[in-house]
Amino acid sequence: IFPIGNTTVTWTATDASGNVTTASQIVTVIDVTAPTLTTPVAMTATAGAGCTATVVLTAPTAADNCTGVTLSNNAPTGGIFPIGNTVVTWTATDAAGNTVTKTQLVTVTDTTAPVISTPVAMTATAGANCSAVVVLTAPTATDNCTSPVTLTNNAPASGLFPVGVTTVTWTATDASGNSSTRTQTVTVTDAIAPIIPIIAPITVNAGANCTATIVLTAPAVADNCTAPNSITLTNNAPTGGIFPIGNTTVTWTATDASGNVTTASQ
Secondary structure, eight states: OOOSEEEEEEEEEEOTTOOEEEEEEEEEEOOOOOOEEOOOOOEEEEOOTTSEEEOOOOOOOEEOSSSOOEEEEOOOGGGEEESEEEEEEEEEEOTTOOEEEEEEEEEEEOOOOOEEOOOOOEEEEOOTTSEEEOOOOOOOEEOSSSSOOEEEEOSOTTOEEESEEEEEEEEEEOTTSOEEEEEEEEEEEOOOOOBOOOOOOOOOOOOTTSEEEOOOOOOOOBOSSSOGGGSEEEEOOOGGGEEESSOOOOEEEEEOTTOOEEEEEO
16 A cells, blocks of 8 residues: 555565665555535625625535645635626645536625605696696615616606696616605696686666666686686675666676685676
């Protein structure tokens, strides 16, 4: 049984008279058996603020027919792995330079949602069509990874907002599909008063009691928002429609759903 390396064997020949001759023989044993290496376990981690993760690898086990196995890998310096899949190659090398390799998969995922600022509330005044075009002030969005963040909202495509309060939801989505939402209120007010057409004067003859009972015809009113039949129309005509002789000015008042008021005299 010869050890690895060179062994010098000395042969000695002795005759019957005791004369001796020696000769040497070199026996070289070389190691050509590569180490054995277990399959490394796959590793997973979650990315932090820098879109990376520090991973302490679980090393495989190496064995060899001879002592002295060196285990190395090509993992990133400091164990800092980027987002995604990284294949780490482990190499076991014995004293004779025989090697064996195995690969280990390290997967880093991004589960951190973007950070979205609070959108500013918006206000506008409705126009003739009872709506307002509002150009929204978008919030800002940041993410732990440098990939672009997509910012979307559910505002009307036309940018036309109706009278009242509309809640717009902003959604920030990163490249990994993580998302955050914030809401923004858009308040459109109606500041346009109803329109009362010119009301024709009425002339009648007094009766026996020097008065006249007149049933007034309400004017046709219009508004940018409120339907005509929903506008409150009042007047200060005498009770019972009994008018005295002479000129009486009746004031008609139209009030829309937003409280805007218009008056006209008859």
